[in-house]
Amino acid sequence: MNTQSSFKRCLRLLSILALTLPASAAFPQELPLLIAAARVFDGYAIRNDAAVLITDGKIARIDSREAFKEVDVDTHDLGDATLLPGFIELHAHLTYQHVPADTVLRHGITTVRDVGGPLHQPYGGDGNLRLLTSGPILTAPAGYPIPSLGETDIALPVANEQQAREAVRKLVAGGAAVIKVALEPGGEAGAPWSGGHAHSHAHQHGHDVAPAPASWPLLPVNVVKAIVDEAHLLGRKVSAHLAEPKGAQLALDAGIDEWAHTPCEALPDAQLQRAVAQQVRIVSTIDTLSKCPGVIGNIQRLAALNADFLYGAEIAHPDIPWGIDGQELLYLQHLAGMAPLEVIRTATSKAGQHLNIPLLGTLLPGAPADLIAVKGDPTQKLKLLEYPDLVMSGGKLVINHFVAR
Ligand SMILES: [Zn+2]
Structure with missing residues:
Protein backbone atom coordinates (compact mmCIF):
# COMPACT_ATOMS: atom_id res chain seq x y z
CA MET A 1 0.00 0.00 0.00
CA ASN A 2 1.22 3.49 -0.73
CA THR A 3 1.93 6.04 1.96
CA GLN A 4 -0.89 8.33 1.00
CA SER A 5 -3.64 5.71 1.21
CA SER A 6 -2.39 4.36 4.52
CA PHE A 7 -2.26 7.93 5.80
CA LYS A 8 -5.89 8.37 4.70
CA ARG A 9 -6.86 5.15 6.45
CA CYS A 10 -5.09 6.36 9.55
CA LEU A 11 -6.97 9.66 9.43
CA ARG A 12 -10.27 7.88 8.97
CA LEU A 13 -9.53 5.60 11.89
CA LEU A 14 -8.58 8.57 14.04
CA SER A 15 -11.80 10.38 13.18
CA ILE A 16 -13.77 7.27 14.12
CA LEU A 17 -11.90 7.02 17.39
CA ALA A 18 -12.48 10.69 18.10
CA LEU A 19 -16.22 10.06 17.84
CA THR A 20 -16.22 7.12 20.20
CA LEU A 21 -13.50 7.75 22.76
CA PRO A 22 -13.52 10.18 25.65
CA ALA A 23 -10.52 12.50 25.45
CA SER A 24 -8.66 10.75 28.24
CA ALA A 25 -9.22 7.15 27.07
CA ALA A 26 -6.24 5.03 26.18
CA PHE A 27 -5.71 3.86 22.61
CA PRO A 28 -7.81 0.72 22.11
CA GLN A 29 -5.97 -2.54 22.54
CA GLU A 30 -7.85 -4.34 19.79
CA LEU A 31 -7.95 -3.51 16.08
CA PRO A 32 -11.20 -2.09 14.74
CA LEU A 33 -13.40 -4.97 13.67
CA LEU A 34 -15.75 -5.08 10.70
CA ILE A 35 -18.56 -7.64 10.76
CA ALA A 36 -20.47 -8.10 7.51
CA ALA A 37 -23.54 -10.21 6.84
CA ALA A 38 -26.23 -10.78 4.22
CA ARG A 39 -28.69 -9.06 6.59
CA VAL A 40 -28.03 -6.55 9.35
CA PHE A 41 -30.96 -5.52 11.57
CA ASP A 42 -30.02 -2.11 12.96
CA GLY A 43 -32.70 -2.10 15.66
CA TYR A 44 -35.36 -0.69 13.34
CA ALA A 45 -34.97 -2.20 9.87
CA ILE A 46 -33.06 -4.85 7.93
CA ARG A 47 -30.21 -3.67 5.69
CA ASN A 48 -29.11 -6.14 3.04
CA ASP A 49 -25.39 -6.80 2.49
CA ALA A 50 -24.35 -4.46 5.25
CA ALA A 51 -21.59 -4.28 7.83
CA VAL A 52 -20.87 -2.71 11.20
CA LEU A 53 -17.54 -1.27 12.26
CA ILE A 54 -16.68 -1.77 15.91
CA THR A 55 -14.08 0.24 17.79
CA ASP A 56 -13.50 0.48 21.49
CA GLY A 57 -16.53 -1.65 22.33
CA LYS A 58 -18.97 0.52 20.39
CA ILE A 59 -20.56 0.64 16.98
CA ALA A 60 -18.57 3.26 15.05
CA ARG A 61 -20.39 2.98 11.74
CA ILE A 62 -23.04 0.95 9.94
CA ASP A 63 -23.16 0.96 6.17
CA SER A 64 -23.32 -1.17 3.06
CA ARG A 65 -20.55 -3.74 2.72
CA GLU A 66 -19.35 -1.81 -0.34
CA ALA A 67 -18.84 1.39 1.63
CA PHE A 68 -16.15 -0.23 3.78
CA LYS A 69 -14.02 -1.44 0.85
CA GLU A 70 -11.24 1.02 1.59
CA VAL A 71 -11.25 0.78 5.34
CA ASP A 72 -8.27 -1.10 6.72
CA VAL A 73 -9.74 -3.35 9.35
CA ASP A 74 -10.04 -6.89 10.54
CA THR A 75 -13.05 -8.13 8.50
CA HIS A 76 -15.33 -11.03 9.38
CA ASP A 77 -17.92 -11.90 6.78
CA LEU A 78 -20.66 -14.08 8.23
CA GLY A 79 -22.19 -14.83 4.82
CA ASP A 80 -25.86 -15.88 4.73
CA ALA A 81 -26.49 -14.78 8.29
CA THR A 82 -28.32 -12.05 10.16
CA LEU A 83 -26.58 -9.68 12.52
CA LEU A 84 -28.76 -8.07 15.20
CA PRO A 85 -28.44 -6.13 18.44
CA GLY A 86 -28.29 -8.32 21.54
CA LEU A 355 -34.82 1.75 29.65
CA ASN A 356 -33.93 5.34 28.78
CA ILE A 357 -30.73 4.16 27.05
CA PRO A 358 -31.78 5.15 23.52
CA LEU A 359 -28.94 3.51 21.57
CA LEU A 360 -29.10 0.25 23.50
CA GLY A 361 -30.78 -2.39 21.35
CA THR A 362 -29.57 -0.78 18.12
CA LEU A 363 -26.49 -1.08 15.91
CA LEU A 364 -26.36 2.66 15.22
CA PRO A 365 -23.17 4.70 15.71
CA GLY A 366 -22.40 5.15 19.40
CA ALA A 367 -24.39 2.09 20.51
CA PRO A 368 -22.59 -0.43 22.69
CA ALA A 369 -21.33 -3.30 20.53
CA ASP A 370 -23.77 -5.78 22.07
CA LEU A 371 -24.73 -7.97 19.17
CA ILE A 372 -25.77 -11.42 18.09
CA ALA A 373 -25.81 -13.25 14.79
CA VAL A 374 -27.72 -16.26 13.56
CA LYS A 375 -27.25 -18.29 10.41
CA GLY A 376 -30.21 -17.75 8.11
CA ASP A 377 -33.08 -15.30 8.39
CA PRO A 378 -34.90 -15.05 11.73
CA THR A 379 -37.76 -13.03 10.19
CA GLN A 380 -38.66 -16.30 8.45
CA LYS A 381 -38.19 -18.36 11.63
CA LEU A 382 -38.04 -16.59 14.99
CA LYS A 383 -36.95 -19.80 16.71
CA LEU A 384 -33.47 -19.37 15.18
CA LEU A 385 -32.89 -16.57 17.69
CA GLU A 386 -32.97 -19.04 20.57
CA TYR A 387 -29.69 -20.50 19.26
CA PRO A 388 -27.38 -17.61 18.34
CA ASP A 389 -24.20 -18.48 16.45
CA LEU A 390 -22.32 -15.40 17.58
CA VAL A 391 -22.65 -13.20 20.66
CA MET A 392 -20.65 -10.10 21.46
CA SER A 393 -20.91 -7.87 24.53
CA GLY A 394 -19.30 -4.43 24.54
CA GLY A 395 -17.18 -5.45 21.53
CA LYS A 396 -15.87 -8.59 23.26
CA LEU A 397 -16.59 -11.90 21.60
CA VAL A 398 -18.56 -14.28 23.84
CA ILE A 399 -19.30 -17.11 21.39
CA ASN A 400 -18.62 -17.60 17.68
CA HIS A 401 -19.85 -20.65 15.78
CA PHE A 402 -19.03 -19.21 12.36
CA VAL A 403 -16.18 -20.84 10.53
CA ALA A 404 -13.61 -18.31 9.35
CA ARG A 405 -14.17 -17.45 5.70
ZN1 LIG B 1 -41.36 -11.84 38.29
Whole structure:
Protein backbone atom coordinates (compact mmCIF):
# COMPACT_ATOMS: atom_id res chain seq x y z
CA MET A 1 0.00 0.00 0.00
CA ASN A 2 1.22 3.49 -0.73
CA THR A 3 1.93 6.04 1.96
CA GLN A 4 -0.89 8.33 1.00
CA SER A 5 -3.64 5.71 1.21
CA SER A 6 -2.39 4.36 4.52
CA PHE A 7 -2.26 7.93 5.80
CA LYS A 8 -5.89 8.37 4.70
CA ARG A 9 -6.86 5.15 6.45
CA CYS A 10 -5.09 6.36 9.55
CA LEU A 11 -6.97 9.66 9.43
CA ARG A 12 -10.27 7.88 8.97
CA LEU A 13 -9.53 5.60 11.89
CA LEU A 14 -8.58 8.57 14.04
CA SER A 15 -11.80 10.38 13.18
CA ILE A 16 -13.77 7.27 14.12
CA LEU A 17 -11.90 7.02 17.39
CA ALA A 18 -12.48 10.69 18.10
CA LEU A 19 -16.22 10.06 17.84
CA THR A 20 -16.22 7.12 20.20
CA LEU A 21 -13.50 7.75 22.76
CA PRO A 22 -13.52 10.18 25.65
CA ALA A 23 -10.52 12.50 25.45
CA SER A 24 -8.66 10.75 28.24
CA ALA A 25 -9.22 7.15 27.07
CA ALA A 26 -6.24 5.03 26.18
CA PHE A 27 -5.71 3.86 22.61
CA PRO A 28 -7.81 0.72 22.11
CA GLN A 29 -5.97 -2.54 22.54
CA GLU A 30 -7.85 -4.34 19.79
CA LEU A 31 -7.95 -3.51 16.08
CA PRO A 32 -11.20 -2.09 14.74
CA LEU A 33 -13.40 -4.97 13.67
CA LEU A 34 -15.75 -5.08 10.70
CA ILE A 35 -18.56 -7.64 10.76
CA ALA A 36 -20.47 -8.10 7.51
CA ALA A 37 -23.54 -10.21 6.84
CA ALA A 38 -26.23 -10.78 4.22
CA ARG A 39 -28.69 -9.06 6.59
CA VAL A 40 -28.03 -6.55 9.35
CA PHE A 41 -30.96 -5.52 11.57
CA ASP A 42 -30.02 -2.11 12.96
CA GLY A 43 -32.70 -2.10 15.66
CA TYR A 44 -35.36 -0.69 13.34
CA ALA A 45 -34.97 -2.20 9.87
CA ILE A 46 -33.06 -4.85 7.93
CA ARG A 47 -30.21 -3.67 5.69
CA ASN A 48 -29.11 -6.14 3.04
CA ASP A 49 -25.39 -6.80 2.49
CA ALA A 50 -24.35 -4.46 5.25
CA ALA A 51 -21.59 -4.28 7.83
CA VAL A 52 -20.87 -2.71 11.20
CA LEU A 53 -17.54 -1.27 12.26
CA ILE A 54 -16.68 -1.77 15.91
CA THR A 55 -14.08 0.24 17.79
CA ASP A 56 -13.50 0.48 21.49
CA GLY A 57 -16.53 -1.65 22.33
CA LYS A 58 -18.97 0.52 20.39
CA ILE A 59 -20.56 0.64 16.98
CA ALA A 60 -18.57 3.26 15.05
CA ARG A 61 -20.39 2.98 11.74
CA ILE A 62 -23.04 0.95 9.94
CA ASP A 63 -23.16 0.96 6.17
CA SER A 64 -23.32 -1.17 3.06
CA ARG A 65 -20.55 -3.74 2.72
CA GLU A 66 -19.35 -1.81 -0.34
CA ALA A 67 -18.84 1.39 1.63
CA PHE A 68 -16.15 -0.23 3.78
CA LYS A 69 -14.02 -1.44 0.85
CA GLU A 70 -11.24 1.02 1.59
CA VAL A 71 -11.25 0.78 5.34
CA ASP A 72 -8.27 -1.10 6.72
CA VAL A 73 -9.74 -3.35 9.35
CA ASP A 74 -10.04 -6.89 10.54
CA THR A 75 -13.05 -8.13 8.50
CA HIS A 76 -15.33 -11.03 9.38
CA ASP A 77 -17.92 -11.90 6.78
CA LEU A 78 -20.66 -14.08 8.23
CA GLY A 79 -22.19 -14.83 4.82
CA ASP A 80 -25.86 -15.88 4.73
CA ALA A 81 -26.49 -14.78 8.29
CA THR A 82 -28.32 -12.05 10.16
CA LEU A 83 -26.58 -9.68 12.52
CA LEU A 84 -28.76 -8.07 15.20
CA PRO A 85 -28.44 -6.13 18.44
CA GLY A 86 -28.29 -8.32 21.54
CA PHE A 87 -31.71 -8.93 23.06
CA ILE A 88 -33.00 -7.20 26.18
CA GLU A 89 -34.96 -9.22 28.76
CA LEU A 90 -37.15 -6.89 30.85
CA HIS A 91 -38.50 -9.33 33.44
CA ALA A 92 -36.01 -11.59 35.20
CA HIS A 93 -34.95 -12.66 38.68
CA LEU A 94 -31.47 -13.73 37.73
CA THR A 95 -29.59 -12.82 40.88
CA TYR A 96 -32.31 -13.89 43.30
CA GLN A 97 -32.54 -17.36 41.69
CA HIS A 98 -28.78 -17.69 41.00
CA VAL A 99 -29.18 -18.16 37.25
CA PRO A 100 -25.67 -18.01 35.72
CA ALA A 101 -25.30 -14.70 33.88
CA ASP A 102 -22.80 -16.10 31.36
CA THR A 103 -25.27 -18.81 30.27
CA VAL A 104 -27.91 -16.14 29.61
CA LEU A 105 -25.39 -14.04 27.67
CA ARG A 106 -24.25 -16.99 25.54
CA HIS A 107 -27.89 -17.50 24.54
CA GLY A 108 -28.33 -14.06 23.07
CA ILE A 109 -29.57 -11.88 25.93
CA THR A 110 -26.98 -9.14 26.38
CA THR A 111 -29.02 -6.99 28.80
CA VAL A 112 -31.22 -8.20 31.65
CA ARG A 113 -33.43 -6.13 33.88
CA ASP A 114 -33.94 -7.93 37.18
CA VAL A 115 -37.29 -6.89 38.69
CA GLY A 116 -37.17 -8.36 42.17
CA GLY A 117 -34.00 -9.40 43.96
CA PRO A 118 -30.80 -7.89 45.31
CA LEU A 119 -30.16 -4.23 44.43
CA HIS A 120 -27.05 -3.26 42.45
CA GLN A 121 -25.81 -0.34 40.42
CA PRO A 122 -26.02 -1.25 36.72
CA TYR A 123 -22.96 -3.24 35.63
CA GLY A 124 -21.62 -5.43 32.81
CA GLY A 125 -21.89 -4.79 29.09
CA ASP A 126 -18.14 -5.34 28.75
CA GLY A 127 -17.99 -9.00 27.79
CA ASN A 128 -20.26 -9.74 30.75
CA LEU A 129 -24.05 -9.61 30.83
CA ARG A 130 -25.32 -6.04 31.30
CA LEU A 131 -27.53 -6.18 34.41
CA LEU A 132 -29.95 -3.51 35.60
CA THR A 133 -31.98 -4.05 38.76
CA SER A 134 -35.04 -2.80 40.59
CA GLY A 135 -33.89 -4.23 43.89
CA PRO A 136 -36.58 -5.61 46.21
CA ILE A 137 -40.29 -5.33 45.33
CA LEU A 138 -42.26 -2.74 47.30
CA THR A 139 -45.33 -4.28 48.87
CA ALA A 140 -47.79 -4.07 51.77
CA PRO A 141 -46.62 -5.47 55.11
CA ALA A 142 -47.07 -9.27 54.75
CA GLY A 143 -48.07 -8.70 51.11
CA TYR A 144 -46.90 -10.68 48.09
CA PRO A 145 -44.21 -11.97 47.59
CA ILE A 146 -43.61 -12.29 51.36
CA PRO A 147 -46.21 -15.11 51.83
CA SER A 148 -44.46 -17.20 49.14
CA LEU A 149 -40.81 -16.25 49.57
CA GLY A 150 -40.49 -14.76 53.06
CA GLU A 151 -39.00 -11.40 54.05
CA THR A 152 -35.86 -11.80 51.97
CA ASP A 153 -34.13 -9.32 49.69
CA ILE A 154 -36.91 -9.82 47.14
CA ALA A 155 -39.50 -7.83 49.12
CA LEU A 156 -39.52 -4.49 50.92
CA PRO A 157 -42.74 -3.81 52.87
CA VAL A 158 -43.90 -0.21 53.28
CA ALA A 159 -46.71 0.76 55.66
CA ASN A 160 -47.48 4.35 54.66
CA GLU A 161 -46.71 7.14 52.18
CA GLN A 162 -43.66 8.36 54.07
CA GLN A 163 -42.08 4.90 54.23
CA ALA A 164 -42.91 4.41 50.54
CA ARG A 165 -41.14 7.63 49.50
CA GLU A 166 -38.11 6.84 51.69
CA ALA A 167 -37.90 3.35 50.21
CA VAL A 168 -38.00 4.69 46.64
CA ARG A 169 -35.23 7.20 47.43
CA LYS A 170 -33.11 4.46 49.01
CA LEU A 171 -33.60 2.13 46.03
CA VAL A 172 -32.73 4.80 43.47
CA ALA A 173 -29.64 5.80 45.47
CA GLY A 174 -28.60 2.14 45.44
CA GLY A 175 -28.84 1.91 41.66
CA ALA A 176 -32.45 0.94 40.91
CA ALA A 177 -33.15 1.37 37.18
CA VAL A 178 -36.88 0.92 37.78
CA ILE A 179 -39.13 0.65 40.83
CA LYS A 180 -41.14 -2.56 41.18
CA VAL A 181 -44.33 -2.80 43.20
CA ALA A 182 -46.52 -5.85 43.91
CA LEU A 183 -50.31 -5.46 43.61
CA GLU A 184 -51.20 -9.10 44.11
CA PRO A 185 -54.06 -10.41 46.30
CA GLY A 186 -53.21 -14.01 45.36
CA GLY A 187 -55.29 -16.98 44.33
CA GLU A 188 -55.30 -16.73 40.51
CA ALA A 189 -55.67 -20.18 38.96
CA GLY A 190 -52.70 -21.21 36.82
CA ALA A 191 -50.35 -18.51 38.08
CA PRO A 192 -46.84 -19.70 38.99
CA TRP A 193 -47.06 -17.84 42.33
CA SER A 194 -50.27 -19.72 43.20
CA GLY A 195 -48.21 -22.91 43.37
CA GLY A 196 -50.61 -24.85 41.14
CA HIS A 197 -52.36 -26.42 44.14
CA ALA A 198 -55.69 -24.57 43.79
CA HIS A 199 -55.75 -25.64 40.16
CA SER A 200 -55.37 -29.40 40.67
CA HIS A 201 -57.61 -29.36 43.74
CA ALA A 202 -60.47 -27.77 41.79
CA HIS A 203 -60.07 -30.37 39.05
CA GLN A 204 -60.17 -33.28 41.53
CA HIS A 205 -63.57 -32.10 42.66
CA GLY A 206 -64.82 -31.82 39.13
CA HIS A 207 -65.42 -28.07 39.29
CA ASP A 208 -64.34 -25.38 36.96
CA VAL A 209 -61.04 -23.82 37.92
CA ALA A 210 -62.03 -21.32 40.58
CA PRO A 211 -59.57 -18.84 42.08
CA ALA A 212 -58.90 -19.30 45.79
CA PRO A 213 -60.24 -16.45 47.96
CA ALA A 214 -58.03 -13.37 47.88
CA SER A 215 -56.07 -13.13 51.08
CA TRP A 216 -52.80 -11.25 50.67
CA PRO A 217 -52.89 -7.59 51.77
CA LEU A 218 -52.65 -4.91 49.10
CA LEU A 219 -51.11 -1.46 49.34
CA PRO A 220 -53.75 1.30 49.53
CA VAL A 221 -53.95 3.56 46.49
CA ASN A 222 -52.49 6.61 48.27
CA VAL A 223 -49.30 4.65 49.04
CA VAL A 224 -49.01 3.37 45.47
CA LYS A 225 -49.49 6.96 44.24
CA ALA A 226 -46.70 8.12 46.58
CA ILE A 227 -44.40 5.43 45.13
CA VAL A 228 -45.19 6.53 41.57
CA ASP A 229 -44.78 10.21 42.40
CA GLU A 230 -41.44 9.77 44.17
CA ALA A 231 -40.12 7.49 41.41
CA HIS A 232 -41.09 9.99 38.72
CA LEU A 233 -39.43 12.81 40.66
CA LEU A 234 -36.23 10.74 40.52
CA GLY A 235 -36.61 9.88 36.82
CA ARG A 236 -37.65 6.25 37.26
CA LYS A 237 -40.62 4.33 35.91
CA VAL A 238 -42.73 2.06 38.10
CA SER A 239 -43.48 -1.51 37.07
CA ALA A 240 -46.27 -3.40 38.81
CA HIS A 241 -46.71 -7.09 39.32
CA LEU A 242 -50.45 -7.53 38.82
CA ALA A 243 -52.60 -10.40 37.67
CA GLU A 244 -56.30 -9.65 38.21
CA PRO A 245 -58.79 -6.74 38.32
CA LYS A 246 -58.11 -5.42 41.86
CA GLY A 247 -54.40 -5.00 41.23
CA ALA A 248 -55.07 -3.58 37.77
CA GLN A 249 -57.48 -1.02 39.24
CA LEU A 250 -54.85 0.10 41.77
CA ALA A 251 -52.23 0.36 39.03
CA LEU A 252 -54.52 2.40 36.78
CA ASP A 253 -55.66 4.71 39.58
CA ALA A 254 -52.08 5.31 40.77
CA GLY A 255 -50.64 5.97 37.28
CA ILE A 256 -48.29 2.95 37.13
CA ASP A 257 -46.14 3.09 33.96
CA GLU A 258 -45.68 -0.60 33.22
CA TRP A 259 -47.37 -3.92 33.95
CA ALA A 260 -44.67 -6.51 34.63
CA HIS A 261 -46.95 -9.24 33.23
CA THR A 262 -49.83 -9.76 30.90
CA PRO A 263 -52.54 -10.21 33.59
CA CYS A 264 -53.29 -13.85 34.43
CA GLU A 265 -57.05 -13.42 34.88
CA ALA A 266 -59.28 -11.92 32.21
CA LEU A 267 -59.60 -8.18 32.85
CA PRO A 268 -62.74 -6.21 32.00
CA ASP A 269 -62.61 -4.33 28.69
CA ALA A 270 -62.84 -1.00 30.53
CA GLN A 271 -59.55 -1.70 32.37
CA LEU A 272 -57.75 -2.75 29.20
CA GLN A 273 -59.01 0.33 27.38
CA ARG A 274 -57.89 2.57 30.22
CA ALA A 275 -54.44 0.93 30.30
CA VAL A 276 -53.99 1.68 26.60
CA ALA A 277 -55.36 5.23 27.00
CA GLN A 278 -52.84 5.81 29.84
CA GLN A 279 -50.02 4.45 27.60
CA VAL A 280 -49.18 1.66 30.00
CA ARG A 281 -46.44 -0.64 28.66
CA ILE A 282 -47.05 -4.36 29.13
CA VAL A 283 -44.17 -6.80 29.59
CA SER A 284 -45.39 -9.97 27.87
CA THR A 285 -44.26 -12.98 30.01
CA ILE A 286 -46.86 -15.04 28.10
CA ASP A 287 -44.84 -18.26 28.05
CA THR A 288 -44.50 -18.63 31.81
CA LEU A 289 -48.18 -17.61 32.30
CA SER A 290 -49.49 -19.90 29.57
CA LYS A 291 -51.53 -21.88 32.14
CA CYS A 292 -53.40 -18.74 33.21
CA PRO A 293 -56.93 -18.85 31.80
CA GLY A 294 -57.10 -15.13 31.01
CA VAL A 295 -53.73 -14.51 29.36
CA ILE A 296 -54.54 -15.32 25.73
CA GLY A 297 -57.75 -13.28 25.76
CA ASN A 298 -56.04 -10.34 27.48
CA ILE A 299 -53.22 -10.35 24.91
CA GLN A 300 -55.60 -10.53 21.97
CA ARG A 301 -57.89 -7.80 23.29
CA LEU A 302 -54.91 -5.59 24.19
CA ALA A 303 -53.41 -6.13 20.74
CA ALA A 304 -56.73 -5.16 19.14
CA LEU A 305 -56.55 -1.93 21.16
CA ASN A 306 -53.03 -1.36 19.80
CA ALA A 307 -51.40 -1.75 23.23
CA ASP A 308 -47.70 -1.28 23.75
CA PHE A 309 -46.01 -4.61 24.50
CA LEU A 310 -42.46 -5.15 25.71
CA TYR A 311 -40.51 -8.41 25.62
CA GLY A 312 -39.94 -10.24 28.87
CA ALA A 313 -39.92 -13.98 29.46
CA GLU A 314 -39.25 -14.07 33.21
CA ILE A 315 -35.88 -15.78 33.16
CA ALA A 316 -35.47 -17.70 36.45
CA HIS A 317 -38.93 -19.26 36.31
CA PRO A 318 -38.40 -23.01 35.94
CA ASP A 319 -40.10 -23.28 32.52
CA ILE A 320 -38.15 -20.49 30.79
CA PRO A 321 -34.86 -20.97 28.89
CA TRP A 322 -31.80 -19.13 30.16
CA GLY A 323 -31.53 -16.89 27.13
CA ILE A 324 -33.79 -15.71 24.31
CA ASP A 325 -37.15 -17.46 24.68
CA GLY A 326 -38.24 -18.48 21.16
CA GLN A 327 -41.66 -19.45 22.47
CA GLU A 328 -42.24 -15.96 23.89
CA LEU A 329 -41.33 -14.47 20.50
CA LEU A 330 -43.78 -16.82 18.77
CA TYR A 331 -46.55 -15.89 21.21
CA LEU A 332 -45.97 -12.22 20.43
CA GLN A 333 -46.16 -13.04 16.73
CA HIS A 334 -49.25 -15.26 16.84
CA LEU A 335 -51.26 -13.96 19.82
CA ALA A 336 -50.39 -10.26 19.67
CA GLY A 337 -50.41 -10.36 15.87
CA MET A 338 -47.01 -8.72 15.44
CA ALA A 339 -44.92 -9.13 12.30
CA PRO A 340 -41.63 -10.93 13.08
CA LEU A 341 -39.65 -7.71 12.57
CA GLU A 342 -41.90 -5.93 15.06
CA VAL A 343 -41.34 -8.75 17.57
CA ILE A 344 -37.58 -8.31 17.17
CA ARG A 345 -37.85 -4.52 17.56
CA THR A 346 -39.81 -5.06 20.75
CA ALA A 347 -36.92 -7.05 22.25
CA THR A 348 -34.21 -4.63 21.04
CA SER A 349 -34.59 -0.91 20.19
CA LYS A 350 -37.97 -0.50 21.87
CA ALA A 351 -36.60 -1.99 25.08
CA GLY A 352 -33.54 0.27 24.95
CA GLN A 353 -35.76 3.33 24.67
CA HIS A 354 -37.95 2.05 27.48
CA LEU A 355 -34.82 1.75 29.65
CA ASN A 356 -33.93 5.34 28.78
CA ILE A 357 -30.73 4.16 27.05
CA PRO A 358 -31.78 5.15 23.52
CA LEU A 359 -28.94 3.51 21.57
CA LEU A 360 -29.10 0.25 23.50
CA GLY A 361 -30.78 -2.39 21.35
CA THR A 362 -29.57 -0.78 18.12
CA LEU A 363 -26.49 -1.08 15.91
CA LEU A 364 -26.36 2.66 15.22
CA PRO A 365 -23.17 4.70 15.71
CA GLY A 366 -22.40 5.15 19.40
CA ALA A 367 -24.39 2.09 20.51
CA PRO A 368 -22.59 -0.43 22.69
CA ALA A 369 -21.33 -3.30 20.53
CA ASP A 370 -23.77 -5.78 22.07
CA LEU A 371 -24.73 -7.97 19.17
CA ILE A 372 -25.77 -11.42 18.09
CA ALA A 373 -25.81 -13.25 14.79
CA VAL A 374 -27.72 -16.26 13.56
CA LYS A 375 -27.25 -18.29 10.41
CA GLY A 376 -30.21 -17.75 8.11
CA ASP A 377 -33.08 -15.30 8.39
CA PRO A 378 -34.90 -15.05 11.73
CA THR A 379 -37.76 -13.03 10.19
CA GLN A 380 -38.66 -16.30 8.45
CA LYS A 381 -38.19 -18.36 11.63
CA LEU A 382 -38.04 -16.59 14.99
CA LYS A 383 -36.95 -19.80 16.71
CA LEU A 384 -33.47 -19.37 15.18
CA LEU A 385 -32.89 -16.57 17.69
CA GLU A 386 -32.97 -19.04 20.57
CA TYR A 387 -29.69 -20.50 19.26
CA PRO A 388 -27.38 -17.61 18.34
CA ASP A 389 -24.20 -18.48 16.45
CA LEU A 390 -22.32 -15.40 17.58
CA VAL A 391 -22.65 -13.20 20.66
CA MET A 392 -20.65 -10.10 21.46
CA SER A 393 -20.91 -7.87 24.53
CA GLY A 394 -19.30 -4.43 24.54
CA GLY A 395 -17.18 -5.45 21.53
CA LYS A 396 -15.87 -8.59 23.26
CA LEU A 397 -16.59 -11.90 21.60
CA VAL A 398 -18.56 -14.28 23.84
CA ILE A 399 -19.30 -17.11 21.39
CA ASN A 400 -18.62 -17.60 17.68
CA HIS A 401 -19.85 -20.65 15.78
CA PHE A 402 -19.03 -19.21 12.36
CA VAL A 403 -16.18 -20.84 10.53
CA ALA A 404 -13.61 -18.31 9.35
CA ARG A 405 -14.17 -17.45 5.70
ZN1 LIG B 1 -41.36 -11.84 38.29
